[in-house]
Amino acid sequence: MGCIAAIQLFITAILLVSTTTVSSADTSPIPADASSLNTWFQNNVKPLADRKGTIDPALEAAEAKPRTIKVRKDGSGDFKTLKDAINSIPTGNKERVIVDIGPGEYVEKLKIEREKPFVTFLGSPSNMPTLSFGGTAREYGTVYSATLEAEADYFVAANIIIK
Incomplete structure (x- = not known):
């Protein structure tokens, strides 16, 4: 019985030592009041030119030459x-x-595969598009009933309604 307890203690110690702590220097949370959002955005979201060397190199390279498809x-x-x-x-x-x-x-079932990073879905804020599918967990299973599955790194969606 003592041997099992020692093994459990050892495993717990390894897990505690190997746990990564994530901290953030963000001192200004996103405001709940929508009227303050533009001001917050202007103060906190900086252009790529101002962020060079401070973000993931793969992301920096991807953002250097964006391509738009309509x-x-x-x-x-x-x-x-x-x-x-x-x-x-x-x-x-x-x-x-x-x-x-x-x-x-x-009305489409969409999946952004893991192998297709750096994709942005962008709609117009004044006339937002709606993505819908209508799949149910009974029909497709919980995971596969989603209208949109985004598995890729650096996926962004803005001004989109997803049902």
Whole structure:
């Protein structure tokens, strides 16, 4: 019995020693009041040129040459569907790809694979697009019922409604 307790204590000590502590220098949390958000953003979010050397080198390289592709339901963009736009992004992508999504509802099941980092979904704040699928856990299982699965590093979505 004493041997098992010693092993448990040893394992616990190893886990405690190997635990990574994450701390942040952020002293200004995102405000709850929407009217203060623009001021907070201007004070806290800096352009890439001001951040060089302080962020992940892969992210810095990706942000240096962003590429935009447009998705429009009416066919006036590069693609009519988000799925086609995502499929156009190469595996092992190393550039920021901004998927500019036009207004309307896109009824698609979407997945950003782990091998396609640096993807941004961007809608217009005045006419936000809606992504929906309507999958249920009963039909697809809990994990696979989501409208959008983003497994890739550095995925960003802004001005998008996801149902």
